[in-house]
Amino acid sequence: MEAAKKSSNTTELTFAVRPILVRTISFDAMTRRAVGPGWKQFDDTEQKETIGFFTTLIIRNYSSKFTPGELPDIEYKAAAETAPGRVEVATATLYQGSRYEIVYRLEQVDGKGWRVTDVVIEGVSMIANYRGQLDAQFKSGGAGAVLGSLKKSINSLK
Protein backbone atom coordinates (compact mmCIF):
# COMPACT_ATOMS: atom_id res chain seq x y z
CA MET A 1 0.00 0.00 0.00
CA GLU A 2 2.86 2.36 0.88
CA ALA A 3 4.50 1.56 -2.44
CA ALA A 4 1.28 2.35 -4.26
CA LYS A 5 0.90 5.64 -2.39
CA LYS A 6 4.43 6.81 -3.16
CA SER A 7 4.32 5.98 -6.87
CA SER A 8 3.34 8.74 -9.23
CA ASN A 9 2.91 6.65 -12.38
CA THR A 10 2.44 3.04 -13.44
CA THR A 11 6.11 2.48 -14.29
CA GLU A 12 7.15 3.63 -10.82
CA LEU A 13 4.45 1.47 -9.31
CA THR A 14 5.69 -1.56 -11.23
CA PHE A 15 9.21 -1.11 -9.86
CA ALA A 16 8.00 -0.32 -6.35
CA VAL A 17 5.80 -3.38 -5.98
CA ARG A 18 8.23 -5.84 -7.58
CA PRO A 19 10.23 -6.73 -4.41
CA ILE A 20 6.97 -7.07 -2.49
CA LEU A 21 5.34 -9.30 -5.08
CA VAL A 22 8.45 -11.47 -5.41
CA ARG A 23 8.17 -12.23 -1.70
CA THR A 24 4.48 -13.10 -1.83
CA ILE A 25 3.96 -14.69 -5.25
CA SER A 26 5.36 -17.97 -6.53
CA PHE A 27 6.34 -16.92 -10.04
CA ASP A 28 7.95 -20.32 -10.62
CA ALA A 29 4.66 -22.15 -10.13
CA MET A 30 2.78 -19.53 -12.15
CA THR A 31 5.16 -19.84 -15.10
CA ARG A 32 5.16 -23.65 -15.12
CA ARG A 33 1.38 -23.79 -15.16
CA ALA A 34 1.01 -21.01 -17.69
CA VAL A 35 3.24 -22.96 -20.08
CA GLY A 36 1.70 -26.35 -19.30
CA PRO A 37 3.08 -29.82 -20.03
CA GLY A 38 5.49 -28.41 -22.61
CA TRP A 39 7.49 -27.03 -19.67
CA LYS A 40 9.28 -30.36 -19.37
CA GLN A 41 10.81 -29.82 -22.79
CA PHE A 42 12.44 -26.53 -21.77
CA ASP A 43 16.08 -26.84 -20.76
CA ASP A 44 17.32 -25.16 -17.56
CA THR A 45 18.39 -21.97 -19.28
CA GLU A 46 15.10 -21.65 -21.14
CA GLN A 47 13.17 -22.27 -17.95
CA LYS A 48 15.07 -19.57 -16.06
CA GLU A 49 14.66 -17.12 -18.91
CA THR A 50 10.94 -17.86 -19.22
CA ILE A 51 10.38 -17.38 -15.50
CA GLY A 52 12.20 -14.03 -15.69
CA PHE A 53 10.15 -12.75 -18.62
CA PHE A 54 6.88 -14.06 -17.25
CA THR A 55 7.56 -12.47 -13.86
CA THR A 56 8.02 -9.11 -15.54
CA LEU A 57 4.84 -9.55 -17.56
CA ILE A 58 2.74 -10.61 -14.57
CA ILE A 59 3.97 -7.71 -12.44
CA ARG A 60 3.19 -5.25 -15.21
CA ASN A 61 -0.18 -6.83 -15.78
CA TYR A 62 -1.08 -6.70 -12.09
CA SER A 63 0.25 -3.17 -11.64
CA SER A 64 -1.68 -1.93 -14.66
CA LYS A 65 -4.95 -2.69 -12.87
CA PHE A 66 -4.24 0.04 -10.35
CA THR A 67 -3.88 3.78 -10.62
CA PRO A 68 -0.93 5.02 -8.54
CA GLY A 69 -2.06 6.86 -5.45
CA GLU A 70 -5.55 5.40 -5.40
CA LEU A 71 -5.97 2.67 -2.83
CA PRO A 72 -8.62 -0.02 -2.98
CA ASP A 73 -10.93 -0.82 -0.12
CA ILE A 74 -10.54 -4.57 0.36
CA GLU A 75 -12.87 -6.77 2.37
CA TYR A 76 -11.30 -10.18 2.96
CA LYS A 77 -13.69 -13.10 3.22
CA ALA A 78 -13.09 -16.45 4.88
CA ALA A 79 -10.38 -18.53 3.26
CA ALA A 80 -11.53 -21.82 1.79
CA GLU A 81 -9.29 -24.88 1.64
CA THR A 82 -9.70 -26.30 -1.85
CA ALA A 83 -7.19 -29.11 -1.34
CA PRO A 84 -4.57 -29.96 1.24
CA GLY A 85 -1.97 -27.21 1.11
CA ARG A 86 -4.13 -24.97 -1.02
CA VAL A 87 -6.51 -22.19 -0.10
CA GLU A 88 -8.51 -19.54 -1.88
CA VAL A 89 -8.96 -16.15 -0.28
CA ALA A 90 -11.92 -14.31 -1.74
CA THR A 91 -12.16 -10.55 -1.45
CA ALA A 92 -14.71 -7.90 -2.27
CA THR A 93 -12.67 -5.02 -3.58
CA LEU A 94 -14.09 -1.55 -3.97
CA TYR A 95 -11.90 0.45 -6.32
CA GLN A 96 -12.64 3.74 -8.04
CA GLY A 97 -16.34 3.34 -7.30
CA SER A 98 -16.64 -0.15 -8.73
CA ARG A 99 -16.95 -3.41 -6.86
CA TYR A 100 -14.81 -6.37 -7.95
CA GLU A 101 -14.64 -9.94 -6.80
CA ILE A 102 -10.98 -10.92 -6.59
CA VAL A 103 -9.85 -14.35 -5.45
CA TYR A 104 -6.26 -15.09 -4.46
CA ARG A 105 -5.16 -18.69 -4.80
CA LEU A 106 -2.38 -19.62 -2.39
CA GLU A 107 -0.31 -22.73 -1.88
CA GLN A 108 2.24 -24.02 0.54
CA VAL A 109 5.46 -23.77 -1.41
CA ASP A 110 8.37 -25.92 -0.25
CA GLY A 111 10.32 -24.11 2.42
CA LYS A 112 8.78 -20.72 1.64
CA GLY A 113 5.37 -20.92 3.28
CA TRP A 114 2.21 -19.64 1.63
CA ARG A 115 2.60 -18.05 -1.78
CA VAL A 116 0.07 -16.68 -4.25
CA THR A 117 -0.10 -18.85 -7.37
CA ASP A 118 -3.00 -17.22 -9.21
CA VAL A 119 -5.21 -14.15 -9.07
CA VAL A 120 -8.77 -14.50 -10.31
CA ILE A 121 -10.47 -11.19 -11.10
CA GLU A 122 -14.21 -11.38 -11.73
CA GLY A 123 -13.86 -15.06 -12.55
CA VAL A 124 -10.95 -14.55 -14.95
CA SER A 125 -7.87 -16.48 -13.88
CA MET A 126 -4.66 -14.76 -14.81
CA ILE A 127 -2.84 -18.07 -15.27
CA ALA A 128 -5.61 -19.76 -17.25
CA ASN A 129 -5.59 -16.72 -19.50
CA TYR A 130 -1.86 -16.95 -20.20
CA ARG A 131 -2.04 -20.72 -20.48
CA GLY A 132 -4.22 -20.47 -23.59
CA GLN A 133 -1.82 -17.99 -25.16
CA LEU A 134 1.47 -19.67 -24.30
CA ASP A 135 0.18 -23.13 -25.14
CA ALA A 136 -0.62 -21.94 -28.64
CA GLN A 137 2.88 -20.49 -28.92
CA PHE A 138 4.49 -23.70 -27.70
CA LYS A 139 2.51 -25.80 -30.17
CA SER A 140 3.56 -23.55 -33.01
CA GLY A 141 7.27 -23.39 -32.24
CA GLY A 142 8.29 -24.94 -28.93
CA ALA A 143 10.25 -23.17 -26.21
CA GLY A 144 11.75 -20.72 -28.69
CA ALA A 145 8.32 -19.47 -29.73
CA VAL A 146 7.22 -19.06 -26.11
CA LEU A 147 10.34 -17.08 -25.23
CA GLY A 148 10.06 -15.01 -28.39
CA SER A 149 6.41 -14.14 -27.74
CA LEU A 150 7.15 -13.16 -24.13
CA LYS A 151 10.07 -10.95 -25.21
CA LYS A 152 7.92 -9.32 -27.88
CA SER A 153 5.12 -8.68 -25.43
CA ILE A 154 7.46 -7.10 -22.87
CA ASN A 155 9.17 -4.95 -25.48
CA SER A 156 5.82 -3.74 -26.82
CA LEU A 157 5.01 -2.41 -23.37
CA LYS A 158 8.12 -0.29 -23.11
Next chain:
Amino acid sequence: MTLPKHFHSIVVLFLGVIVSFLAPKAFAESSRIYTYTTQGTVPVDLNKGRLPQNSYETYYLESDIPKPSRPAATPKPKATPKPKATPKPKATPKPKADPRQKPEPTPQVISTPKATTIPKPASITVTKKSSPSPAARPPQSSPKPAVPPVDDLDEYGDAVKVADPIQPVNRGMFWVNHQLYTFIARPLSKVYRTILPKPVRTAVHNVYDNVEYPVRAMNHLLQGQPGRADLETRKFLLNSTAGVGGIFKPSDHFPSLAEIPDADTGQTFAKWGIGHGAYVVLPVIGPRSVRDTVGLAGDVALNPLTWVPIGGGAQAIAIPISAPNAVRNVDSRLEVYDAATENAVDPYISLRSSYIQYREKAASK
Protein backbone atom coordinates in the same frame (compact mmCIF):
# COMPACT_ATOMS: atom_id res chain seq x y z
CA MET B 1 -11.65 -75.23 37.22
CA THR B 2 -14.25 -75.52 34.51
CA LEU B 3 -15.63 -72.46 32.88
CA PRO B 4 -19.35 -72.03 32.46
CA LYS B 5 -20.70 -73.44 29.24
CA HIS B 6 -21.37 -70.02 27.59
CA PHE B 7 -18.35 -68.21 29.08
CA HIS B 8 -16.81 -67.34 25.66
CA SER B 9 -20.07 -66.00 24.33
CA ILE B 10 -20.52 -63.86 27.41
CA VAL B 11 -16.98 -62.44 27.10
CA VAL B 12 -17.48 -61.60 23.42
CA LEU B 13 -20.81 -59.97 24.15
CA PHE B 14 -19.32 -57.95 26.99
CA LEU B 15 -16.38 -56.73 24.91
CA GLY B 16 -18.66 -55.93 22.01
CA VAL B 17 -20.88 -53.74 24.16
CA ILE B 18 -17.86 -51.89 25.56
CA VAL B 19 -16.38 -51.33 22.14
CA SER B 20 -19.66 -50.12 20.65
CA PHE B 21 -20.00 -47.58 23.47
CA LEU B 22 -16.43 -46.40 23.74
CA ALA B 23 -15.09 -46.62 20.23
CA PRO B 24 -17.15 -43.89 18.56
CA LYS B 25 -16.49 -41.49 21.41
CA ALA B 26 -12.78 -42.16 21.56
CA PHE B 27 -12.63 -42.03 17.82
CA ALA B 28 -14.47 -38.74 17.59
CA GLU B 29 -12.52 -37.03 20.31
CA SER B 30 -9.09 -38.19 19.40
CA SER B 31 -9.34 -37.66 15.66
CA ARG B 32 -10.27 -34.76 13.49
CA ILE B 33 -13.05 -35.58 11.06
CA TYR B 34 -13.57 -33.91 7.73
CA THR B 35 -16.10 -33.84 4.96
CA TYR B 36 -15.86 -32.60 1.42
CA THR B 37 -17.93 -29.68 0.27
CA THR B 38 -17.85 -27.45 -2.75
CA GLN B 39 -15.60 -25.25 -0.61
CA GLY B 40 -13.08 -28.05 -0.26
CA THR B 41 -12.22 -30.11 2.78
CA VAL B 42 -13.82 -28.77 5.92
CA PRO B 43 -13.68 -30.03 9.49
CA VAL B 44 -16.93 -31.37 10.93
CA ASP B 45 -18.38 -29.83 14.05
CA LEU B 46 -18.99 -32.68 16.43
CA ASN B 47 -21.89 -32.47 18.80
CA LYS B 48 -20.65 -33.98 22.07
CA GLY B 49 -18.33 -36.17 20.11
CA ARG B 50 -21.05 -37.37 17.75
CA LEU B 51 -21.49 -36.77 14.05
CA PRO B 52 -24.41 -34.68 12.80
CA GLN B 53 -27.69 -36.56 12.77
CA ASN B 54 -29.74 -37.20 9.65
CA SER B 55 -26.77 -36.51 7.45
CA TYR B 56 -25.97 -38.30 4.23
CA GLU B 57 -22.48 -36.91 4.05
CA THR B 58 -19.43 -39.11 3.98
CA TYR B 59 -16.84 -38.36 6.62
CA TYR B 60 -13.12 -38.93 6.61
CA LEU B 61 -10.42 -39.15 9.21
CA GLU B 62 -7.77 -36.49 8.94
CA SER B 63 -5.25 -39.20 8.20
CA ASP B 64 -7.30 -40.31 5.19
CA ILE B 65 -7.27 -36.94 3.45
CA PRO B 66 -4.79 -37.19 0.59
CA LYS B 67 -1.59 -35.25 1.16
CA PRO B 68 0.01 -33.22 -1.61
CA SER B 69 2.92 -34.94 -3.21
CA ARG B 70 5.68 -33.79 -5.50
CA PRO B 71 6.06 -34.37 -8.32
CA ALA B 72 2.37 -34.59 -8.78
CA ALA B 73 1.91 -37.33 -11.25
CA THR B 74 -1.63 -38.49 -11.71
CA PRO B 75 -2.19 -41.02 -8.98
CA LYS B 76 -3.30 -44.38 -10.10
CA PRO B 77 -6.60 -45.48 -8.70
CA LYS B 78 -6.03 -47.97 -6.01
CA ALA B 79 -7.70 -51.29 -6.23
CA THR B 80 -11.14 -50.93 -4.84
CA PRO B 81 -11.30 -52.83 -1.62
CA LYS B 82 -14.60 -54.64 -1.56
CA PRO B 83 -16.48 -54.33 1.63
CA LYS B 84 -15.74 -57.39 3.59
CA ALA B 85 -18.55 -59.29 5.08
CA THR B 86 -18.28 -58.95 8.80
CA PRO B 87 -17.93 -62.41 10.22
CA LYS B 88 -20.39 -62.89 12.94
CA PRO B 89 -19.31 -64.96 15.87
CA LYS B 90 -21.29 -68.07 15.97
CA ALA B 91 -24.03 -68.17 18.47
CA THR B 92 -23.05 -64.74 19.73
CA PRO B 93 -26.14 -62.65 20.15
CA LYS B 94 -24.14 -59.72 18.70
CA PRO B 95 -23.17 -56.36 19.77
CA LYS B 96 -24.98 -54.47 17.03
CA ALA B 97 -22.58 -52.78 14.64
CA ASP B 98 -22.53 -49.02 14.80
CA PRO B 99 -23.91 -47.71 11.51
CA ARG B 100 -21.03 -45.26 11.29
CA GLN B 101 -18.59 -48.12 11.26
CA LYS B 102 -20.08 -49.87 8.29
CA PRO B 103 -17.77 -51.00 5.56
CA GLU B 104 -16.87 -48.24 3.19
CA PRO B 105 -18.79 -47.74 -0.03
CA THR B 106 -16.99 -48.25 -3.29
CA PRO B 107 -14.67 -45.28 -3.70
CA GLN B 108 -15.89 -42.88 -6.35
CA VAL B 109 -13.71 -41.73 -9.16
CA ILE B 110 -13.93 -38.04 -9.77
CA SER B 111 -12.94 -36.12 -12.83
CA THR B 112 -10.54 -33.26 -12.54
CA PRO B 113 -10.73 -30.45 -15.07
CA LYS B 114 -7.98 -32.11 -17.08
CA ALA B 115 -9.94 -35.33 -17.32
CA THR B 116 -7.56 -37.40 -15.28
CA THR B 117 -9.00 -39.57 -12.58
CA ILE B 118 -8.27 -39.40 -8.93
CA PRO B 119 -9.66 -41.95 -6.57
CA LYS B 120 -11.42 -40.78 -3.51
CA PRO B 121 -9.60 -41.67 -0.34
CA ALA B 122 -9.63 -45.41 -0.17
CA SER B 123 -10.03 -45.78 3.55
CA ILE B 124 -13.31 -44.11 4.20
CA THR B 125 -13.87 -44.88 7.78
CA VAL B 126 -16.87 -42.91 8.86
CA THR B 127 -20.09 -42.82 6.92
CA LYS B 128 -23.39 -41.58 8.18
CA LYS B 129 -26.36 -43.63 7.03
CA SER B 130 -26.23 -46.43 4.61
CA SER B 131 -28.84 -45.26 2.16
CA PRO B 132 -28.60 -43.63 -0.22
CA SER B 133 -24.93 -44.42 -0.62
CA PRO B 134 -22.72 -41.61 -1.88
CA ALA B 135 -22.07 -43.54 -5.07
CA ALA B 136 -25.78 -43.84 -5.76
CA ARG B 137 -26.48 -40.18 -5.37
CA PRO B 138 -26.76 -37.91 -8.38
CA PRO B 139 -23.50 -36.25 -9.35
CA GLN B 140 -24.75 -32.79 -8.40
CA SER B 141 -25.15 -33.71 -4.77
CA SER B 142 -22.19 -36.02 -4.41
CA PRO B 143 -19.18 -34.53 -2.70
CA LYS B 144 -16.71 -33.37 -5.28
CA PRO B 145 -13.40 -32.73 -3.65
CA ALA B 146 -11.35 -30.44 -5.81
CA VAL B 147 -8.08 -32.20 -5.13
CA PRO B 148 -5.83 -31.38 -8.03
CA PRO B 149 -2.31 -32.56 -7.44
CA VAL B 150 0.07 -29.76 -6.52
CA ASP B 151 2.29 -28.57 -9.35
CA ASP B 152 0.25 -30.30 -11.96
CA LEU B 153 1.48 -28.71 -15.16
CA ASP B 154 -1.75 -29.39 -16.97
CA GLU B 155 -3.98 -28.00 -14.27
CA TYR B 156 -5.29 -25.20 -16.46
CA GLY B 157 -5.43 -27.33 -19.60
CA ASP B 158 -9.20 -27.44 -19.82
CA ALA B 159 -9.88 -24.24 -17.91
CA VAL B 160 -10.95 -22.31 -20.98
CA LYS B 161 -12.41 -24.35 -23.77
CA VAL B 162 -14.72 -23.03 -26.43
CA ALA B 163 -15.22 -24.02 -30.04
CA ASP B 164 -13.75 -21.46 -32.40
CA PRO B 165 -14.45 -22.94 -35.83
CA ILE B 166 -14.37 -19.63 -37.68
CA GLN B 167 -11.21 -18.33 -36.04
CA PRO B 168 -9.79 -16.72 -39.22
CA VAL B 169 -13.03 -14.75 -39.67
CA ASN B 170 -13.11 -13.90 -35.97
CA ARG B 171 -9.51 -12.71 -36.04
CA GLY B 172 -10.41 -10.52 -39.01
CA MET B 173 -13.33 -9.00 -37.12
CA PHE B 174 -11.12 -8.62 -34.05
CA TRP B 175 -8.72 -6.57 -36.18
CA VAL B 176 -11.60 -4.45 -37.56
CA ASN B 177 -12.90 -3.83 -34.04
CA HIS B 178 -9.41 -2.90 -32.88
CA GLN B 179 -9.31 -0.20 -35.58
CA LEU B 180 -12.79 1.00 -34.60
CA TYR B 181 -11.79 1.16 -30.95
CA THR B 182 -8.52 2.91 -31.74
CA PHE B 183 -9.75 5.51 -34.21
CA ILE B 184 -13.37 6.10 -33.16
CA ALA B 185 -14.20 4.71 -29.72
CA ARG B 186 -11.04 5.82 -27.94
CA PRO B 187 -11.26 9.47 -29.05
CA LEU B 188 -14.97 9.41 -28.19
CA SER B 189 -14.18 8.00 -24.78
CA LYS B 190 -11.49 10.63 -24.26
CA VAL B 191 -13.97 13.42 -25.01
CA TYR B 192 -16.55 11.79 -22.74
CA ARG B 193 -14.03 11.60 -19.92
CA THR B 194 -12.85 15.14 -20.49
CA ILE B 195 -16.31 16.67 -20.55
CA LEU B 196 -17.75 14.68 -17.70
CA PRO B 197 -15.84 14.33 -14.42
CA LYS B 198 -15.79 10.94 -12.73
CA PRO B 199 -18.74 11.60 -10.34
CA VAL B 200 -20.93 12.62 -13.28
CA ARG B 201 -19.90 9.58 -15.30
CA THR B 202 -20.72 7.41 -12.30
CA ALA B 203 -24.14 9.08 -12.07
CA VAL B 204 -24.79 8.44 -15.77
CA HIS B 205 -23.79 4.83 -15.31
CA ASN B 206 -26.03 4.48 -12.26
CA VAL B 207 -29.09 5.93 -14.00
CA TYR B 208 -28.88 3.60 -16.99
CA ASP B 209 -28.00 0.65 -14.83
CA ASN B 210 -31.09 1.35 -12.75
CA VAL B 211 -33.31 1.61 -15.82
CA GLU B 212 -32.14 -1.81 -16.98
CA TYR B 213 -33.74 -3.36 -13.91
CA PRO B 214 -36.32 -5.42 -15.92
CA VAL B 215 -33.50 -7.31 -17.67
CA ARG B 216 -32.10 -8.48 -14.35
CA ALA B 217 -35.42 -9.05 -12.55
CA MET B 218 -36.97 -11.07 -15.37
CA ASN B 219 -33.88 -13.21 -15.80
CA HIS B 220 -33.69 -13.91 -12.07
CA LEU B 221 -37.25 -15.20 -12.32
CA LEU B 222 -36.45 -17.25 -15.42
CA GLN B 223 -33.52 -18.74 -13.54
CA GLY B 224 -35.81 -19.78 -10.71
CA GLN B 225 -34.47 -17.16 -8.32
CA PRO B 226 -37.54 -15.24 -7.08
CA GLY B 227 -35.61 -14.14 -3.99
CA ARG B 228 -33.06 -12.35 -6.14
CA ALA B 229 -35.83 -10.81 -8.26
CA ASP B 230 -37.38 -9.53 -5.04
CA LEU B 231 -34.06 -8.03 -3.91
CA GLU B 232 -33.58 -6.53 -7.35
CA THR B 233 -37.00 -4.89 -7.09
CA ARG B 234 -36.20 -3.47 -3.67
CA LYS B 235 -32.91 -2.15 -5.00
CA PHE B 236 -34.68 -0.52 -7.94
CA LEU B 237 -37.29 1.12 -5.72
CA LEU B 238 -34.68 2.35 -3.22
CA ASN B 239 -32.36 3.78 -5.88
CA SER B 240 -35.25 5.31 -7.85
CA THR B 241 -36.58 7.13 -4.80
CA ALA B 242 -33.84 7.77 -2.23
CA GLY B 243 -31.26 7.63 -5.02
CA VAL B 244 -33.05 10.39 -6.99
CA GLY B 245 -33.97 8.49 -10.10
CA GLY B 246 -30.99 6.19 -9.81
CA ILE B 247 -28.32 8.91 -9.82
CA PHE B 248 -27.07 7.67 -6.47
CA LYS B 249 -26.89 4.10 -5.24
CA PRO B 250 -27.96 4.01 -1.60
CA SER B 251 -28.39 0.27 -2.14
CA ASP B 252 -24.59 -0.06 -1.90
CA HIS B 253 -24.93 0.51 1.83
CA PHE B 254 -26.89 -2.73 2.18
CA PRO B 255 -24.74 -5.82 1.50
CA SER B 256 -27.76 -7.90 0.48
CA LEU B 257 -28.63 -5.35 -2.22
CA ALA B 258 -25.08 -4.49 -3.20
CA GLU B 259 -24.09 -8.07 -3.91
CA ILE B 260 -26.99 -9.34 -6.02
CA PRO B 261 -25.40 -11.23 -8.91
CA ASP B 262 -26.05 -9.81 -12.35
CA ALA B 263 -28.49 -11.64 -14.57
CA ASP B 264 -28.99 -11.57 -18.33
CA THR B 265 -30.61 -13.79 -20.91
CA GLY B 266 -27.42 -15.52 -22.02
CA GLN B 267 -26.76 -16.41 -18.40
CA THR B 268 -30.32 -17.75 -18.12
CA PHE B 269 -29.69 -20.00 -21.13
CA ALA B 270 -26.53 -21.23 -19.41
CA LYS B 271 -28.49 -22.03 -16.27
CA TRP B 272 -30.90 -24.00 -18.41
CA GLY B 273 -27.98 -26.14 -19.53
CA ILE B 274 -27.38 -24.61 -22.94
CA GLY B 275 -23.71 -24.54 -23.86
CA HIS B 276 -21.81 -21.68 -25.44
CA GLY B 277 -21.85 -23.04 -28.97
CA ALA B 278 -19.26 -21.43 -31.18
CA TYR B 279 -17.27 -18.35 -30.26
CA VAL B 280 -17.90 -15.33 -32.46
CA VAL B 281 -16.58 -11.80 -32.62
CA LEU B 282 -19.38 -9.39 -33.46
CA PRO B 283 -18.80 -6.04 -35.14
CA VAL B 284 -18.33 -3.28 -32.53
CA ILE B 285 -19.79 -5.41 -29.74
CA GLY B 286 -16.83 -7.80 -29.74
CA PRO B 287 -16.59 -11.23 -28.12
CA ARG B 288 -19.71 -13.36 -27.78
CA SER B 289 -20.74 -16.97 -28.06
CA VAL B 290 -23.68 -18.04 -30.19
CA ARG B 291 -25.67 -18.61 -27.01
CA ASP B 292 -24.93 -15.15 -25.66
CA THR B 293 -25.63 -13.57 -29.05
CA VAL B 294 -29.15 -14.99 -28.93
CA GLY B 295 -29.33 -13.89 -25.30
CA LEU B 296 -28.38 -10.39 -26.35
CA ALA B 297 -31.63 -10.21 -28.34
CA GLY B 298 -33.54 -11.10 -25.17
CA ASP B 299 -31.72 -8.41 -23.21
CA VAL B 300 -32.51 -5.81 -25.86
CA ALA B 301 -36.19 -6.77 -25.76
CA LEU B 302 -36.27 -6.50 -21.96
CA ASN B 303 -34.42 -3.18 -21.85
CA PRO B 304 -36.86 -0.27 -21.38
CA LEU B 305 -34.55 1.98 -23.36
CA THR B 306 -35.54 0.05 -26.47
CA TRP B 307 -39.24 0.41 -25.72
CA VAL B 308 -39.36 4.12 -26.37
CA PRO B 309 -39.90 3.98 -30.16
CA ILE B 310 -42.18 0.97 -29.84
CA GLY B 311 -44.29 2.73 -27.24
CA GLY B 312 -45.12 5.54 -29.63
CA GLY B 313 -42.28 7.88 -28.70
CA ALA B 314 -40.68 9.67 -31.58
CA GLN B 315 -37.14 8.84 -32.66
CA ALA B 316 -36.27 12.39 -31.71
CA ILE B 317 -36.89 11.42 -28.10
CA ALA B 318 -35.27 8.02 -28.35
CA ILE B 319 -31.91 9.27 -29.60
CA PRO B 320 -31.12 11.70 -26.76
CA ILE B 321 -32.23 9.07 -24.28
CA SER B 322 -30.11 6.30 -25.75
CA ALA B 323 -27.04 8.25 -26.89
CA PRO B 324 -25.42 8.74 -23.46
CA ASN B 325 -25.98 5.07 -22.78
CA ALA B 326 -24.22 4.17 -26.02
CA VAL B 327 -21.23 6.33 -25.09
CA ARG B 328 -21.20 4.86 -21.60
CA ASN B 329 -21.19 1.36 -23.09
CA VAL B 330 -18.35 2.23 -25.45
CA ASP B 331 -16.35 3.62 -22.54
CA SER B 332 -16.83 0.58 -20.33
CA ARG B 333 -16.27 -1.79 -23.26
CA LEU B 334 -12.92 -0.12 -23.89
CA GLU B 335 -11.91 -0.61 -20.27
CA VAL B 336 -12.64 -4.33 -20.50
CA TYR B 337 -10.91 -4.59 -23.88
CA ASP B 338 -7.79 -2.87 -22.59
CA ALA B 339 -7.67 -4.96 -19.43
CA ALA B 340 -7.78 -8.16 -21.48
CA THR B 341 -5.40 -7.22 -24.26
CA GLU B 342 -2.82 -4.74 -22.93
CA ASN B 343 -0.38 -7.24 -21.43
CA ALA B 344 -1.26 -10.16 -23.63
CA VAL B 345 1.01 -12.42 -25.61
CA ASP B 346 -1.83 -13.00 -28.10
CA PRO B 347 -4.56 -10.37 -27.58
CA TYR B 348 -7.15 -12.34 -29.56
CA ILE B 349 -6.78 -15.46 -27.39
CA SER B 350 -6.56 -13.37 -24.24
CA LEU B 351 -9.85 -11.62 -24.96
CA ARG B 352 -11.56 -14.88 -25.90
CA SER B 353 -10.29 -16.56 -22.75
CA SER B 354 -11.30 -13.63 -20.52
CA TYR B 355 -14.77 -13.51 -22.04
CA ILE B 356 -15.43 -17.24 -21.66
CA GLN B 357 -14.12 -17.35 -18.08
CA TYR B 358 -16.17 -14.31 -17.13
CA ARG B 359 -19.34 -15.80 -18.57
CA GLU B 360 -18.70 -19.17 -16.94
CA LYS B 361 -18.36 -17.44 -13.60
CA ALA B 362 -21.53 -15.42 -14.18
CA ALA B 363 -23.44 -18.59 -15.02
CA SER B 364 -22.21 -20.30 -11.87
CA LYS B 365 -23.53 -17.61 -9.52
